[in-house]
Amino acid sequence: MSATKAGSLFIVPTPIGNLGDITERALNVLRDCDAIAAEDTRHSGQLLQHLGIRKEMFALHEHNERQRASQVIERLQQGDNIALISDAGTPLISDPGYVLVQQCRAAGVTVTALPGACAFVTALSGAGLPTDRFTFEGFLPAKPQQRRKRLQELVSETRTLVFYESPHRIADTLADMVSEIGADRPLVMARELTKQFETYLSGSIAEVQQRVIEDSNQQRGEIVLILGGAEEQAAEDVNPAAMKTLNLLRKELPLKKAAALAAEIHGARKNTLYQLALEQDNT
Incomplete structure (x- = not known):
């Protein structure tokens, strides 16, 4: 008797507004999969109803993802194909799914990510x-x-x-x-x-x-x-006295205010002192 072929987890983007943005490939996966893991089953249920798709659906969100991931992986290993969707857009982008995908990769389960709305x-x-x-x-x-x-x-x-x-x-x-x-x-x-x-x-x-x-x-x-990003600034030498003043002022003042005062005292750039202080804190 041959071993059961493992299924795949499909990461399926859904429209962020205009329902016409669903891709043909996403529709095919949602129609053909064995189950759909959704961030909010009520919300996604409305989308699937609009698309004419009737499929088993269960909730997978930030509050239950760690507990549910092992159950999902077990189903995948038994041969089920499961689609992961969020309320809108691409799953995992400021949405749940990272834990599940990470554990699928660790377990050797195939993960297929579809391109789409974000x-x-x-x-x-x-x-x-x-x-x-x-x-x-x-x-x-x-x-x-x-x-x-x-x-x-x-x-x-x-x-x-x-x-x-x-x-x-x-x-x-x-x-x-x-x-x-x-x-x-x-x-x-x-x-x-x-x-x-x-x-x-x-x-x-x-x-x-x-x-x-x-x-x-x-x-x-x-x-x-x-x-827009900050303007690129050429590297500059900072007077060690300015950093000494900044570190003294920080004992009594918030970093932003301390950097501004130290910059005024020594004629240095406030943003440069501020950034150097942050780098100093991270070393």
Whole structure:
């Protein structure tokens, strides 16, 4: 008697808005697979109903993924083909699935990822900011202090920065970008991509912030922020006295304020001192 041939896990992107963006290959996988692991079975059930697909479906989300992964792998090893979908877009991109894929790879189970819709790629391609080098940061921290700290760490990043943000936090996030990054850095806010009210707002951080404040409709729906990177700066020698002053000031002041004061005292660049301090902390 021959051994059972193992099945495959298929990573299947679904539309981020416009249902016409489902690919033919994705449809074939969803029709032919034995079961579908969905982030939210109720939400995905509506999509499958629209597509005319009736299939066994079970929940796999951030709260149960570690517990459910072993069960999924057992089914795959017994020969089932299983499709993984998220609420919208490509699974694992700021969505569950990493743990399952990692464990499938470790167990020798075949993982096949399909190309398809992804909100940040769509936004980046339509934003008009540099795309040759970029970094995807996902969601910024929800808590204000942690969010500002993360923005401080990114202030000198020269690549284009891409973030996801929720509508109820967008006003606060833009305010934090003004305070931590500066008002003049170029920013594009892409909202409700591929849907009826798709919008791109372009300008400086302060200009986009003002438009969001003035129009409450801009605080609705799914949001992607594309932030221009910092200007490339030539390496410069920093006066050791400036770093000594900075380290002394840090004992009493937050790093951002200490860097600003040390830069003013010694005629150095604030961002350079700030970045050197972060590198010093990581060594």
